[in-house]
Amino acid sequence: MDTKNWFEDWFNTPYYHTLYKDRNTSDAQLFMKNITVFLELPKTTHILDLPCGKGRHAVFLNSLGYKVTGGDLSENSIKSAKKFENDRLTFKVHDMRKPFKNKYNAVFNLFTSFGYFEDDAEDILILQNIKNGLTNHGLFIFDFLNANKVKANLVAKETKVVDGITFHIKREIKNGFILKHISFFADDKQHSFTERVKFLDLDKMTSYFNKVGFTIMHIFGDYKLNDFDSENSNRLILVAK
Ligand SMILES: C[S@@+](CC[C@H](N)C(=O)[O-])C[C@H]1O[C@@H](n2cnc3c(N)ncnc32)[C@H](O)[C@@H]1O
Structure with a gap:
């Protein structure tokens, strides 16, 4: 019997990338531009994009001048992302359930890359790893679907x-x-x-964040950084420290 988790298989297939090939690059870039400007992130910031997929956000953030590390469980996606590497952009296979070796000034978890696990304890473990992987005053940017919508x-x-x-x-x-x-x-x-993505709404995410000691600073509802509205917003975007 195949005991692998769904996310280990599906995201590593070429079919996943075929189905989502129309995912919007300009939306991703607009979001990265807006959030880095809003947060006034200095170019000295070392960002961890986790999980980074094939690196669409990481490559763009690097083009804005940031030092970026991308991590993902999918070996195929990392192999593809590695083509873009330079002295301020690196990619590696990493399971977000494992602690990080380095510290980062900001961690980005983008495009519904959370909530894949049955047990709440695993979600919390990931958030704890992220928190431990941040420098003092480091920022966590979390971009998830709006479950209620x-x-x-x-x-x-x-x-x-x-x-x-x-x-x-x-x-x-x-x-x-x-x-x-x-x-x-x-x-x-x-x-x-x-x-399979857990039905995580703002209340549940707030309780997760509180558990690991993250303080939520901003809550946005889309990539233009409009305010979050649980009925109408397309995204649930949290900025925490
Ligand atoms: C919805 S995709 C988003 C990827 C990327 N952020 C983007 O916007 O293109 C979710 C990603 O999570 C990765 N993933 C799933 N489980 C993971 C884990 N335990 N550790 C690290 N990455 C994981 C998958 O391989 C996949 O690339």
């Missing part, structure tokens, strides 16, 4: 054709998790994966 607008069934692959997608909320079942036929095989 997802729930209110859940698209139960959808079919998407990308690069000739027909992805059948079903969504549901069950036992405190937002589930996205993805099935498709590709490379002569039927595949199915389920993305």
Whole structure:
């Protein structure tokens, strides 16, 4: 039996990158520009982008002048990101459940890269690792889906054709998790994966942050940094120290 967690498999496949190939680079760059300007982050800041995927935020942050380290569990994504490395941009395979060796001035956890684990203790462990990996006065930037809006607008069934692959997608909320079942036929095989993200709203995240001793400084609802509104905002963005 395959005992791997879903996120170890799915994010490491080429199909994940095919399905999400239209994810918006300009949105990601706009967010990075807005947040670094808003926080007046000096160019001396060493940022850890965790998990970084193929490095779309990390590469852009580096182009703004920052020293950036990207970490991700997916070996394939890190291999691809490494093409962009320079003396102020490095990538490495890292499991965010493990402590970091270095300290950073800021840690960015972007684009719903949290809440994959069954047990709350694992979520808290990740936040604790991040906190321990920050220098004094270091900042944590957390960008997650807005669970309440997802729930209110859940698209139960959808079919998407990308690069000739027909992805059948079903969504549901069950036992405190937002589930996205993805099935498709590709490379002569039927595949199915389920993305599973915990239903974490502002109250729950606040209690997590309090537990590890993070103080929330700002709460935004989108990449333009408008205020968070639990009914209408697309994102839940927290800045903590
Ligand atoms: C939704 S993607 C977002 C990636 C990136 N932040 C972006 O915006 O493109 C989530 C990422 O989390 C990574 N991941 C999942 N579990 C992880 C873990 N335990 N440690 C480190 N990375 C993990 C996956 O490999 C994947 O690249």
